[in-house]
Amino acid sequence: MITLRAENLKKKYLKKEVIKGIHFDLPANTCIALLGANGAGKTTILQMLAGIIHPTEGQIIVNGSASIKKRRTAIGYLPQNPAFFDWMTGLEYLIYSTRLTGATKKAAYDRALSLLEIVGLGDAGNNRIAQYSGGMRQRLGIAQAITHQPDILLLDEPVSALDLVGRREVLTLFQQLKKHTTVFYSTHILHDAEEVSDEIIFLDRGQIVEGGSLQSLKKKYKKNKLSIVFEEDMQVVMAQLQSAFPYFKMESEGQMIHIFSEDCYAAQQLLMKEVLARNWRTLKLEISSTSLEEMFLKVADQK
């Protein structure tokens, strides 16, 4: 089931097209990462979905309706640098947010307390927000975004500002939220996207360059790599290997040679024979597949 659909979304600032007509669907109850370098347009997309800014063209359909009022009810939003009323306590802010979305005083109080527990701010509820650390503010920001139990949670770089422990906690929180919420979050850190998301959307300079489930992407861009470290003159080694195996794609990096092949074990057999025959000294042999990081660079490079 599709919770949110973006159709031909465009955003222009002073004639400069920042988002260049993108389409995507967010399926219900999944965790989707919007990946892209700084300046790719992640924040702009999230702001458009949250209704903070208006798309120049295109439309956003949530639960089958293009109405912005219905969208606001269905969406919870956390901006990149959440700004609260620093003179309030965390508990007060959550009660205020919950009551604004229609809860009674008593219900809002109970909901605020349970939300504080969920995001791990149980002890800090009665402190002024001005005293909160960056990680605590981020967690309070997540709590205020889910006060009205939205169908879709939009988070702009929710973990980038957190330390390792905080990051782990927030990512675990996503796993729980995913049971009844679509979590759509932006990040420029691949590792975070890899860890919890079911799907990834790659954004590059305002365009979606790749997207899909993590497994299918990994499969598509997976390349096996055989790396050998030599204790020899690399120019000689490289030249000889290249002429012996013109059908292998090879790259040298310092004392290391990378050989790319579908079947690395077969390649290993052939290469080692050559190495032994020539009596070359080697230090290390390694077989690996390309990391997501390389895939990310490759995807961004294609366009």
Next chain:
Amino acid sequence: MKQWRLFAEKEWLEMWRSYKWVWMPIVFILIGVQQPLSLYFLPDIINSAGNLPEGTVIEIPTPSAEEVFAASIGQYNTLGILTIVLAFMGMISAEMKNGSAGMILAKPVSRSSYILAKWFSSALLLLCSILCGYFATWYYTGNLFAFIPLKDFIESLSLYSLWLLFILSMLLFFNSIFKSQGMIAFIVFAIVILISMVSSVIPEGLSWNPSLLSSYSGLVLENEPFPSGFYSVLTITVISILVFISSSIFIFSKRELV
């Protein structure tokens, strides 16, 4: 309606915690009582200055209570307006700039409630402050000179409050458009100075000018009959306030919140 109340409650709480509810009335009291006090003690002040030649005779006619009060209104017209502009120049733009407005207004809430709550909560603080200031001025003028009849006092207070509400509505309007507080303060000051200048140069020519309200609030103390343009000024001011508020709502509802 419920959201409106929540927004307003939040504003009042913020004004309490930032002591606006304390300092604004105090500032207005100080601005007001400064005139009756200094006019009353003026002869003593000049005497104690001591650098006058022997035998100098200074005779200062004792001003009437109405003149003293009108002088206080003159102070409100400069220092009072300055205080109001400084206090409310960021009523919306400050929250827009730091992003807290965007976070709240991304929720399913009504932007017109937000604007109305801003106006009403600020207007209440403003009215309380000018009431405190007016009352303190009335009390000191009464004790040091003569008491002004309550009816005149209330009439003057109402007219002057309307003038200040006009300025507040203007602040709200420019807050709904601009994000820079300096810009907002500059524009509002410029308009106030401009229309006040126009009204003092050609008071009869432009009978619609809201800044005439401040001179009328001095005139009613003298029990003089209202000038011919009085009711049109009143009408125009009330209409402008309504126009400012409704266009703020209109503009703000369509506006991007970053």
